[in-house]
Amino acid sequence: MKPTIGVIPLWDEKRDSIWMVPGYMEGIQKAGGIPMILPFTSDKASLSRLVEICDGFLFTGGQDINPDLYGKEKSHFCGPVCSMRDDLEKKVFELAVKRDKPVFGICRGIQFMNVYYGGTLYQDLEEEYNCKVEHHMEPPYDRYCHAVDILSGTPLEKWLKCSRLKVNSYHHQAVDRLAQELLPMAISEDGLIEAVFMPEAKFIVGVQWHPEFMYKKDAASKRLFQVFVEACM
Numbered sequence: 001m002k003p004t005i006g007v008i009p010l011w012d013e014k015r016d017s018i019w020m021v022p023g024y025m026e027g028i029q030k031a032g033g034i035p036m037i038l039p040f041t042s043d044k045a046s047l048s049r050l051v052e053i054c055d056g057f058l059f060t061g062g063q064d065i066n067p068d069l070y071g072k073e074k075s076h077f078c079g080p081v082c083s084m085r086d087d088l089e090k091k092v093f094e095l096a097v098k099r100d101k102p103v104f105g106i107c108r109g110i111q112f113m114n115v116y117y118g119g120t121l122y123q124d125l126e127e128e129y130n131c132k133v134e135h136h137m138e139p140p141y142d143r144y145c146h147a148v149d150i151l152s153g154t155p156l157e158k159w160l161k162c163s164r165l166k167v168n169s170y171h172h173q174a175v176d177r178l179a180q181e182l183l184p185m186a187i188s189e190d191g192l193i194e195a196v197f198m199p200e201a202k203f204i205v206g207v208q209w210h211p212e213f214m215y216k217k218d219a220a221s222k223r224l225f226q227v228f229v230e231a232c233m
């Protein structure tokens, strides 16, 4: 049976509307899953039912996480935040972890996991980190931008069977202090943590790059959607 995967919606502040990057949905479908966009709700009973129905969750990219959540003051170089997403993700993640349901975090998703478990973020790489490669590329996003080194003995190495990977890169924030519950799986050429996993969980995995823009032509991106959907079966 195909697994049903709850996808966190993106929020367009200007249009007052939810939206979706098609690649999140298609990447899941191509890998054999059924994506389902979740509603913005804080109703506990609804969320608990949704987490029961879904076999896994995709935490998508989006606005910056409110620095309040990792105990920092919001600086002027932090981007817009979205409290609706912060709230929804906190609740869904907590319920998903309780039931050991797989969660795959992309971009904001890896940052969210880290913050959830007590880690911190760089609010802006240009301002707070000595970047030696481009992390905030111009479109089109289905191009390689920089490389990451895959740490040996990690699930990522097992899935991709390589020690170095070229990725796209569209982020201005990143993991700073990594939460204790998480382990790094990939490090960028200039030292940023770009993939993490939680050893205690069946599948809690985050990547800083964007497989949803690459899965059509990049085997590693396609593989990431596959291992996620397989974990949800």
Ligand SMILES: [Mn+2]
Residues within 6 Å of the ligand: 134, 135, 146, 168, 169, 170, 171, 188, 194, 208
């Ligand atoms: Mn990057």
